Amino acid sequence: MMPPLNLVTQLLHVLAAGLLMISFSMLAQRRTRRLIVLLAWQGVVLTASTLLVAVTAHLQHLYYSAALTLIEKVWLMPWILLRLMRRLGIESDSDPLVNIPTLMLVGLGLVIFAFGLAQPISSLATTVTRQTLGIAMAVILLAFLMMIARHKAVTQVIGFLAMENGLFFAATSTTYGMPMVVELGIALDLLVGVFIFGIFFFQIREQFDSLDLHQLEALKED
Amino acid sequence: MHGVSALTTTTALTAVLVLVASWLLIGALGLVQSNRIGWVARTLFPLGALIALGVAGLGVVSLTTGFAAQTGVLAFGLPDMPFHVRLDALSGFFLLLLGSAGAGISIFAAGYFREGEGTAPGLLCLQYHVFLASMALVVLADDAYLFMVAWETMALSSYFLVTTQHRIPEIQRAGFLYLLMAHVGALALLLCFGVLHGGSWLMTFDSMRAATLSPAWAAAAFLLALFGFGAKAGLVPLHVWLPEAHPAAPSPVSAMMSGLMLKVAVYGMLRISFDLLHAGPWWWGMLTLAVGLGTALFGAVFAAVQTDMKRLLAYSSIENIGLIFAALGLALLCYAFDMRLLAALALAAALLHALNHALFKSLLFLATGSVLHATHERSLGKLGGLIRRMPWVATLALVGTLSLAGLPPLNGFVSEWLLLQAFLSTPSIPHAFTNMIVPLGAAVVALTAALAGYVMVKFYGVIFLGQPREPSLMQAHDAGWLERVGLAWLALGCILIGVFPQAALDAIAGVTQTLLGTTIQRGPTPWWIAPVAQAQASYNGLWLLLGMAGVIAMMFVLVRRMYHGRVRRVPPWNCGYPELTPRMQDTAEGFGQPIRHMFGPFFRIEREVPSPDDQAPRYRIQIDDRFWHGLYLPLARIVGWLADALSMLQRGRLAIYLLYSFLTLIVLLVFVL
Structure with missing residues (x-):
């Protein structure tokens, strides 16, 4: 039998479940604007869970980490992406490569796989958050799936950022976060990454008159 | 003498490293004013030649008896993996080779490189000196890491030198083939070092020396080394890049690749097989011997049918590398049967031939460079009669030609004689069949030497003798003074080693002492060698030279004084034909035809x-x-x-x-x- 859970752990589980929910809705969402909003929500949940861990484990650096997440993932990134979207004039994505119900079923399979994978690892961990590792891995895999299934370059970037969210969550849930230096480095990397992606978008659009990745197939050498 | 001993104890290694670094510095200085030929060629290349002399001098120092190996650790490399360097007799000998031949080539190059030929002169200067420095570093390396870094730098810099005239498609193709083979060989070497550390995962040569490998792994390491170094040296069947890449490069670069770089591969083979693997079972030697002899014969036969003068020399390099590897194989074989003296004799033959080949092949490649500049022709079918237009080049090339043909009193004879002496003692090998088969190798060596002589008659006869085959050859001019100095330096080396062979053998004694623990017998005087026992066989270079000079002088005097004494210049007897044109001379194809037929x-x-009734045949x-x-x-x-x-x-x-x-x-x- 599972031992009774305390309030903090229960709260954490709720937040983790929320993260997974958001991941699924991102998988199903067609409109780019809604995707960005969902990404921001993912950031909110991440901030909340990091704060919660910081309070219970009395870890100073996790407060900074939570603040960083709030600024970067809830405000800065979505703002840049929304601006980009407006400048590029993309409102909706076309249909995904695979239809959405199939995608959801594949996603379910992935979640089961991730939980199976996380079980032996999380039994080794000693943190209060160890049960959530499976969810973190599921978030990573679902984001990857989203990247595979979409046409547009912008959605790929959103998938990429969602993957990073999953990684961050995995780090906080197993080891109380990464060292501050690493976290700062990753935050900066992401930011730079998004800028570079932005430049690429303009270049791709200029070259192919579209942001549809189908166009890139023309680059294949025969 | 006191100064020399102080140098040996503390600073020989440091001095070599400083000299190598200044090669790199000279290369970098070439970029300062990369298009000023006066700066790059007339200033930097002679400086490089001076440094080469210094390197050769330090090589000699490290070969003196009583010189202990010096080791050092450089402040470069990866964290926890610094570069280790070491100067011992073996590396000292190859530094001597590198420096002495390199000095001649650099002086020649100072006069050779002109403006407007492919790569900018300054860049060429950089590539050239990086190439020299990387070869010196390969020889000095004391860990697999530095060895591979220097080895690959050597391959890359020489690739860029080969493709100096990179707009010509044939040269691009030759360069690509060379790069491909160099990489395949380097991969084999990498795997070889992967085996050699023997599970310790330490990349220093010291730990590889100490590692104990099972016979199967040792054999794997040896075979990989033979493949890797063989690909660089041009052993059959890994030789295909050599006749393409060597002729494609500018002549000083061809000379460096043929004269020096191939020897660096020989160095690597010696270092790994004798030093790191402590030699092995007898079949290692047998295999190397067989491959070497096959390569030698192959190279000689192919050289005989070439019609391009630089390709001819490239095939001749394959032949000589074959002889060196045959001698090396013989040394391994004798060492495996604990016949130390015989092993030392074969190793001395290999090393001396490496030094000789560095000198005379560089000389000949440089001479073809002078011919090429004077006539803009590489094809033997369009040359001829240049001895009248280019007396300096022709005279100096004659020295190289005679050396390569293995004629006394020049250096090529000495090393081939030593090799044959070693072969003649092989019936005493205590192993059935081996002692019957190996002596047959002497026959192959003799055949190869004879074919080399044939090739050299063709080379010299078609280029320099006879009548000019093209009217444009009448405008050919002799080489400039810098080129002459370079050629003369190398020719002097050929003569000195031929006349005073014991001096060269004394230098080699240090190497055989370190690798095999024994040396060959010392001759009674510097010009008199008797490697096994004086009663058995000896060779006296100086007496031979004096005797030949005496005969020539006597003939001269007899003709001038006793005979009519007049010099007449008349047309040769023409069999009653109304006229003789230069096109009626024997051609390169014609001269090689018997060989083509026989082989x-x-x-x-x-x-x-x-067809017989063809109007334009x-x-x-x-x-x-x-x-x-x-x-x-x-x-x-x-x-x-x-x-x-x-x-x-x-x-x-x-x-x-x-x-x-x-x-x-x-x-x-x-x-x-």
């Missing part, structure tokens, strides 16, 4: 013979290497087919590429699970 199965010949013959069609082209087809099969993976769709990484991730995770 027919060696070649892949395509021939177009005109044309004779065309193309002689190819069977290895190219039988081994390399099928191999290339297989690689191409595999690449096509793999290119199915490239679908051009981003989603599929992402799917690849996704599936890889899942599979890896399952693996963890």
Whole structure:
């Protein structure tokens, strides 16, 4: 039998479940604007869970980490992406490569796989958050799936950022976060990454008159 | 003397490293004013030659008796993996080789490089000196890491030097082939070092010396080394790049590659087989001997049918490398049967021949460079009679030609004589069949030497003797003074080693002492050698020289004084033909025809013979290497087919590429699970 859970752990589980929910809705969402909003929500949940861990484990650096997440993932990134979207004039994505119900079923399979994978690892961990590792891995895999299934370059970037969210969550849930230096480095990397992606978008659009990745197939050498 | 001993104890290694670094500095200075030929060629290249002399001098210091190996650690490299360097007798000998031949080549290059020939002079200067420095570093390296870094730098810098005239498609192709073979060889070496550390995962040569390998792994390391160094040295069947790349490079670079770089491969083979692997079972020697002899014969036969003067020399390099490896194999073989003296004799022959080949092959390649500049012709069919227009080059090239042909009193004779002496003692090997088969190698060596003589008659006769085959040759001019100094330096080396062979053997004694623990017998005087016992066989260079000079002087006096004494210049007897044109002379093809006939199965010949009633008769013959069609082209087809099969993976769709990484991730995770 599972031992009774305390309030903090229960709260954490709720937040983790929320993260997974958001991941699924991102998988199903067609409109780019809604995707960005969902990404921001993912950031909110991440901030909340990091704060919660910081309070219970009395870890100073996790407060900074939570603040960083709030600024970067809830405000800065979505703002840049929304601006980009407006400048590029993309409102909706076309249909995904695979239809959405199939995608959801594949996603379910992935979640089961991730939980199976996380079980032996999380039994080794000693943190209060160890049960959530499976969810973190599921978030990573679902984001990857989203990247595979979409046409547009912008959605790929959103998938990429969602993957990073999953990684961050995995780090906080197993080891109380990464060292501050690493976290700062990753935050900066992401930011730079998004800028570079932005430049690429303009270049791709200029070259192919579209942001549809189908166009890139023309680059294949025969 | 006190100064020398102080140098040996503390600073020889440091001094060599400083000299190598200043080569690099000179290379970098070339970029300062990269288009001013006066600065680059007339200032920097002579400076490089001076440094080469210094390197050779320090090499001699390290060969003196009582010199202990010096080691050092450089402040470069990866964290926890610094570069180790070491100067011992073996590296000292190769530094001597590198420096002495390199000095001549650099002086020649100072006069040779002109403006407007492909790469800018300053860049060429950089590549040239990086090439020199990397060869010195290969010789000095004391860990696998520095060795491979220097080895690859050597391959890359020489690749850029080969493709100096990179706009010509043939040269691009030659350069690519060279780079490909260099990489295949380097891969084998990398694997070889991977085996040699013997599980300690330490990359220093010290730990490799101490490692104990099982016989199977030691054999694997040896075979990989033979493959890797063989690819660089041009052993058959890994030789295909050599006749393409050496002629494609500018002549000083051809000289460096043929004279020096091939010897660096010999160095590597010696270092690994004798020093790191402590030699091995007798079949290692047998294999090396067989490959070496095959290569020697192959090179000589192919050189005989070439019609391009630089390709001819390149095939001749294959032949000489074959002889060196044969001697090396013989040394391994004798060492395995604990016949130390015989092993030392064979090793001395190998090392001396390496030094000799560095001198005379550089000399000949440089001479072809002078001819090329004077006539803009490489094809033997369009040269001839240049001895009248270019007396300096012709005289100096004659020295190199005679050395290569193995005639006394020059250096080529000494090393081939030593090799034959070693072969003649092999019937005493205590192993059935081996002691019957190996002496037959002496016959192959003799045949190769004879063919080399034939090749050299063709080379010298067609280029310098006879009548000019083209009217434009009448405008040919002799080489400039810097070029003459370079050629003369190398020719002097050939003569000195030939006349005072014991001096060279004294230097080599240090190497055989370190590697084999014994040396050959010392001759009674510097010009008199008797490697085994004086009663058995000895050779006296000086007396031979004096005797020959005496005979020539006597003939001269007799002709001038006793005979009529008048010099007449008249047309040769012309068999009653109304006129003789230069085109009626024996050609390169014609001269090589008997060899082509006798060794027919060696070649892949395509021939177009005109019909008897042809109005405009044309004779065309193309002689190819069977290895190219039988081994390399099928191999290339297989690689191409595999690449096509793999290119199915490239679908051009981003989603599929992402799917690849996704599936890889899942599979890896399952693996963890």
